[in-house]
Amino acid sequence: MVYLDAFSYQEINYLNETITNMGKQIIFIQTEARVEVPKNSLQIQETFQDRLFSPQKIIESAMRLTDLASYQMILVSKDHLKLKSAVHLPISTVLFNENPHIQYNDIGNLPDLKLGNIQEIPELFKKTTGYFSEVLSTYLSQTRKWSESGYIFKFFAHSETTSLEIISGGRYFGPKHSLYESSQLSKRIGKSKNATSQDNLFYKIFLSIIKNINDVQNVDGITRVPSRPEKKDRLAPIVNLLSKKLGISDLSSNLSCKHNYPPHKNLKKEQRFINVKDQFSASLHNSLEHVVLIDDVFTTGATMLECAKELHNVGIKKVTGLVLGVNQFADEFMDRSILCEKCGGKLHLILNNKNYSAFYGCAEYQKHGCPTLSYGDGLNRMVTENLIDLVNTNEEF
Ligand SMILES: [Zn+2]
Incomplete structure (x- = not known):
């Protein structure tokens, strides 16, 4: 199912032809601005209510037209807003956008995939894929992985003083999210809080994410968001492995957390920024060009931005954040x-x-x-x- 807004006639024709030739059905969703579509193609008109609330009616219409169950369908849009309420419904959602960066405000409601090349849409029928770190941490058996390939996305996080590019391998679902019990990545991140059993897997994921930095050859150091002084520094061993493999400086000892600041859980975005203010300290003898800052989960970015600010303060010119997953808003009304x-x-x-x-x-x-x-x-x-x-x-x- 393809929302027509913003797709060019060439793109619409390409999707119609390739998907029909694969023996699959394609449905175009007409929005306010009517768009010309190929002859004899299936169409659904978006209603006022669909636009305001949920695309559930559209999905139901598509089910009637095709005899398919919702989970057998993929909903594609160039507009993140159209997918926001659909991400909690039992249907696959794909954001299609040539811009490699997702908007900071949208990262808590990510669709199942973000693609940037039109050819990747028909490919979805041929292979199992998803976001990179979600796919790579999914084991079907002891040795058999789900897939080795997947998509990585980027966004810019901002505070009043700092802007930071973040590259993420996937999504993290907390225990209250309906997808928590289906996400091996989320369970593994939870487990890694007290165990080292996931370190090797996370090291491999970070190693691949780093390669998505535009000017990766200029990266000369790596560090992590430090744990509170009383807690185990669980990301330090991964930073160490990465620095050795990439031949760059291990800066774990150059960034530390000064105080046991209160937990972020249950704090709103603004409160989190206040909570971490001046809690970290960085030190550096010689100036560095570009440093990578890793963390497991990105929620509001308060801690990462505060750490990046400290790194900039000691003369590091550029900081890029890498995370395994971005925390997704829970959907209390959904139960899977x-x-x-x-x-x-x-x-x-x-x-x-x-x-x-x-x-x-x-x-x-x-x-x-x-x-x-x-x-x-x-x-x-x-x-x-x-x-x-x-x-x-x-x-x-
Ligand atoms: Zn039982």
Whole structure:
């Protein structure tokens, strides 16, 4: 399903031809400005309510036109706003935009993918892909990964004093998000707070993300957002591995956190900026050109921007931030949980302690011998058991 606004007639024709030739159906969504579309193509008119609230009606119309379930469809738009409310619905969402940078205000509601080349849209039918760090941290079994390729996105974060380019490998879903139980990356980030078992995987992901820096050859140092003084410096070992591999300075000891500032959890954006102000200190003997600053999750950017400010203050000319994932706003009204067939308890995504494999199990699976599910089977149940049901649709608005 393609929102027509902003697509050129050439792009529309290209998508129509390639996707139809693949034996797939394409539906064009007409918005306010009517756009000419190829003859005999399927079309849906966006209503006033769709525009104001949710594209649910559009998805339902598409389901009637095609006989497909929503999770078998991909919704494509050049306008991030059109996808914002759809990212929580059981449909794939793709933002198409040649600009490599996403708007800072939009990073908390990211679609399933952000593509910048029109040829990549039909490719989605041929291969399994997603954001780079999400794909790379998804293991279908002990050794078999989901895929090795994926997309990386960039954005600029700002505070009153600093602007920082951030490159992210994917999205992070917190425990309250409906996608938390399907995201191996999010579970792995959670696990890495107290364990080193994910270090090697995260090192590999960061190594690939670094290569997406435009002038990567000028990078001469790397550091991380430091942990509070009383906490374990969990990113330092990864910084060390990266500095050795890339032959650049390890600046972990040059940036430190001075105080045990209060946790950010439950703080609003503005409060977070106040909370971290002047909490870090940097020191440097010789001036450096370009330094990479890594962190696991980006939420508001308060800590990263504050660290970047300190690095600039000691003479570092340019700082680029790299993160594994950007925190996504939770959707309290969505529930994608699946239940244990034996005890009826909720199934959770569980990471194996000894290797990288992941599976679904209930809280009691060891005690009561409840069956476990493979990652693929669990994901499949999560998708097929939580769909938009046309029969139960409330036609009243
Ligand atoms: Zn059970």
